[in-house]
Amino acid sequence: MSYNLAIDGPAGAGKSTIAKKVAKKLSFIYVDTGAMYRAMGIFFCDLNIGSDEEEKISEACSKVEIQIAYENGEQQVFLNGVNVTGRLRTEEAGNMASSISIYPEVRKKLVELQKNMAASDNVVMDGRDIGTAVLPSAQLKIYLTASTHVRALRRWNELNAKGIESNLDAIEADIADRDYRDMHREISPLCQAEDAVFLDTSDMTIDQVTDKILELAAERFH
Numbered sequence: 001m002s003y004n005l006a007i008d009g010p011a012g013a014g015k016s017t018i019a020k021k022v023a024k025k026l027s028f029i030y031v032d033t034g035a036m037y038r039a040m041g042i043f044f045c046d047l048n049i050g051s052d053e054e055e056k057i058s059e060a061c062s063k064v065e066i067q068i069a070y071e072n073g074e075q076q077v078f079l080n081g082v083n084v085t086g087r088l089r090t091e092e093a094g095n096m097a098s099s100i101s102i103y104p105e106v107r108k109k110l111v112e113l114q115k116n117m118a119a120s121d122n123v124v125m126d127g128r129d130i131g132t133a134v135l136p137s138a139q140l141k142i143y144l145t146a147s148t149h150v151r152a153l154r155r156w157n158e159l160n161a162k163g164i165e166s167n168l169d170a171i172e173a174d175i176a177d178r179d180y181r182d183m184h185r186e187i188s189p190l191c192q193a194e195d196a197v198f199l200d201t202s203d204m205t206i207d208q209v210t211d212k213i214l215e216l217a218a219e220r221f222h
């Protein structure tokens with residue numbers, strides 16, 4: 001039997017930072033499912049398929065193979081054998097991922113891969129539908145969120161630290177758009193699983209959130 005920790009929440013809530021830290025402490029594998037949707041998004045972009053072309057997207061799904069590997073504990077995403085990890089973190093890839101994640105063929109493919117990974121290994125998996133659809137039997141589920149303003153501010157600070165100029169209002173509007181799409185799609189929309197622990201991180205530090213989740217993990221994973 002494997003131990004599964006599911007972390008869901010909206011864009012910019014700090015899921016991946018927290019999930020990585022928690023996974024390291026627990027010696028679990030960290031699975032970033034958003035990266036898989038981003039890789040699929042890149043595949044369709046490279047084929048010049050628009051995010052609204054459902055028929056073409058569903059058809060192209062049979063020609064795409066996503067594989068996950070780990071190098072020094074860091075997740076690497078392979079798209080038809082090519083490592084695309086370096087291309088995943090742009091706003092464009094994030095928006096494309098959100099737009100194409102509404103299609104059943106896309107979700108079917110990735111959810112199957114995610115379920116297989118969690119069946120064979122102890123994982124901390126983050127995304128939008130992990131506690132509700134991918135790992136409904138996870139021993140611990142967390143719903144991680146923060147106010148839209150705080151999430152936008154975190155993103156703005158991140159870009160600023162990299163010397164990239166950006167507009168806070170535009171980032172906030174983009175986050176609100178993405179939240180709306182992720183929470184209102186027909187299949188597996190982002191929502192808190194009934195048995196998930198709700199954590200609003202607006203006024204918490206990364207270490208406080210990590211410690212809280214580790215405390216809960218110690219109770220649930222014997």
Ligand code: DC
Nearest residue numbers: 033034035037097098101127128129
């Ligand atoms: O977590 P992220 O920003 O990397 O995710 C990008 C998009 O992928 C997100 O806006 C919606 C989609 N996604 C999803 O539908 N289901 C998941 N489990 C993870 C991500």
